[in-house]
Amino acid sequence: MKLLITGGAGFIGSAVVRLAMARGHEVVNLDALTYAACLDNVASVADQPGYVFEQADIRDLPALKRIFAEHQPDAVMHLAAESHVDRSIDGPGAFIETNVMGTYNMLEAAREYWIAQGRPEGFRFHHISTDEVFGSLPADPSVMFTEDTAYDPRSPYSASKASSDHLVRAWHETYGLPVVLTNCSNNYGPFHFPEKLIPVVILNALAGKPLPIYGKGENIRDWLYVEDHADALLLVVEKGALGRSYNIGGENERTNLDLVKTLCGILDAKRPRADGKPYAEQITFVTDRPGHDARYAIDPSRIRDELGWRPSVTVEEGLDRTVQWYLENEDWWRALQERDGVGERLGKSA
Numbered sequence: 244m245k246l247l248i249t250g251g252a253g254f255i256g257s258a259v260v261r262l263a264m265a266r267g268h269e270v271v272n273l274d275a276l277t278y279a280a281c282l283d284n285v286a287s288v289a290d291q292p293g294y295v296f297e298q299a300d301i302r303d304l305p306a307l308k309r310i311f312a313e314h315q316p317d318a319v320m321h322l323a324a325e326s327h328v329d330r331s332i333d334g335p336g337a338f339i340e341t342n343v344m345g346t347y348n349m350l351e352a353a354r355e356y357w358i359a360q361g362r363p364e365g366f367r368f369h370h371i372s373t374d375e376v377f378g379s380l381p382a383d384p385s386v387m388f389t390e391d392t393a394y395d396p397r398s399p400y401s402a403s404k405a406s407s408d409h410l411v412r413a414w415h416e417t418y419g420l421p422v423v424l425t426n427c428s429n430n431y432g433p434f435h436f437p438e439k440l441i442p443v444v445i446l447n448a449l450a451g452k453p454l455p456i457y458g459k460g461e462n463i464r465d466w467l468y469v470e471d472h473a474d475a476l477l478l479v480v481e482k483g484a485l486g487r488s489y490n491i492g493g494e495n496e497r498t499n500l501d502l503v504k505t506l507c508g509i510l511d512a513k514r515p516r517a518d519g520k521p522y523a524e525q526i527t528f529v530t531d532r533p534g535h536d537a538r539y540a541i542d543p544s545r546i547r548d549e550l551g552w553r554p555s556v557t558v559e560e561g562l563d564r565t566v567q568w569y570l571e572n573e574d575w576w577r578a579l580q581e582r583d584g585v586g587e588r589l590g591k592s593a
């Protein structure tokens with residue numbers, strides 16, 4: 244397939260690009276290269292035949308129409324978004340413009356192209372979204388987000404993603420555009436931008452800085468290794484049922500405090516502190532994020548039962564691989580940390 248992948252220079256998008264190329268697909272990587280992007284994430288495939296990069300902004304409808312007409316993709320995987328909740332609290336405007344208006348532009352460009360092509364049956368518009376659209380869960384472990392959970396977004400980020408999900412479903416119901424949707428839990432793994440929780444913990448630990456944890460660290464998240472997410476996304480774009488949405492999760496619930504302690508333990512083993520003390524000594528509790536959802540947990544039974552997907556690594560293996568990757572790729576994260584305005588987000592209210 245020729246896949247038009249938006250946001251392919253970001254964290255998850257680049258994992259999808261690398262896996263798609265490894266599986267023999269052609270890729271058109273469309274990315275505006277915002278602060279969150281890094282073309283090094285796709286350097287391993289950039290010179291391969293079948294890979295094209297298009298620097299374009301999804302807020303620019305004429306540019307999107309040109310790219311569809313020129314490259315004639317068989318399917319779209321739409322990941323481009325503003326993705327950092329803390330940034331959405333500081334400046335929600337960009338989230339509305341990119342996540343809502345940008346998705347509207349993608350839908351319109353895709354619809355025009357699909358009609359011009361004679362409405363090919365196999366065409367797919369795959370919209371990639373988050374479990375944060377469902378709001379917050381109680382602590383009771385038997386309650387999880389399913390595809391039927393009512394939307395209840397609570398941050399500007401999740402509200403903008405919820406809006407985009409609704410637009411995608413409306414374009415299917417109203418215009419018949421062949422869409423599939425996925426809502427995934429928190430991802431982690433190689434190439435994760437250094438402002439997000441797991442990289443912040445690893446890199447601050449190594450730098451001897453405090454390890455910031457919001458509130459008491461009791462918020463629960465379900466963690467999924469990014470390469471398992473990329474695998475699930477390729478399965479859905481190829482085999483997902485039209486108009487259907489799939490929740491993707493790793494069934495790995497952890498409190499933030501447990502997660503940080505696990506990372507500290509891995510670092511203690513791989514790169515002991517010079518003074519021999521445990522990295523957990525660096526844990527610092529910071530003022531909680533406003534509207535911080537208590538718990539997210541995904542019931543992934545639909546994608547498991549209907550499409551046969553399962554994550555390939557446990558969270559312990561995935562975290563181990565992730566720490567190892569950061570230890571081995573200092574040039575990558577140092578360059579991003581030195582970008583303007585980066586690295587001061589998480590825990591800035593300490």
Ligand code: NAD
Binds near residue numbers: 254275324341374
């Ligand atoms: P990211 O911030 O790492 O990457 C986003 C990419 O989109 C960047 O390369 C950026 O340059 C690009 N982009 C941003 N605005 C753009 C615009 N206007 N035009 C074109 N490109 C633009 O994000 P991520 O963590 O890789 O997330 C990718 C997608 O997956 C998002 O849609 C996000 O909502 C969703 N998602 C993320 C997670 C997670 O844990 N990170 C979980 C579930 C779903």
